[in-house]
Amino acid sequence: MWKIKKGLLETLLESSQRYYPDEFMCFLGGKRKEKLLDEIVMLPTINGKNFASFQQNLVPIDDSIIGTFHSHPTGPANPSSADKKLFQKYEVNFILSLSGQVFRAFDRNGKELLVELIE
Numbered sequence: 231m232w233k234i235k236k237g238l239l240e241t242l243l244e245s246s247q248r249y250y251p252d253e254f255m256c257f258l259g260g261k262r263k264e265k266l267l268d269e270i271v272m273l274p275t276i277n278g279k280n281f282a283s284f285q286q287n288l289v290p291i292d293d294s295i296i297g298t299f300h301s302h303p304t305g306p307a308n309p310s311s312a313d314k315k316l317f318q319k320y321e322v323n324f325i326l327s328l329s330g331q332v333f334r335a336f337d338r339n340g341k342e343l344l345v346e347l348i349e
């Protein structure tokens with residue numbers, strides 16, 4: 231099971247609130263062998279009310295990026311079809327529903343993942 235630092239989730243929540251009513255998006259890095267996510271990787275993104283996108287050519291090609299994160303400012307933390315397309319490229323993908331303050335994680339196939347919170 232993947233693990234994520236509690237402090238990291240708090241930072242993601244704060245950032246998402248700061249971007250509200252726009253979507254906030256970033257990438258997640260960490261230690262693949264330990265299945266640990268402990269780093270936020272910021273890339274230039276374009277943020278809007280119903281989308282956040284990034285320039286694909288700015289994403290490093292090495293394997294330092296393990297996952298993605300983005301907020302849904304309104305509505306539930308369900309992946310859209312565009313989300314599912316993005317998820318295919320990364321192992322762990324988080325969506326935060328700001329209205330419900332619910333984090334959900336998905337694998338490459340859009341299947342929900344259980345992620346362990348660690349201190």
Ligand SMILES: [Zn+2]
Nearest residue numbers: 300309310313
């Ligand atoms: Zn989405």
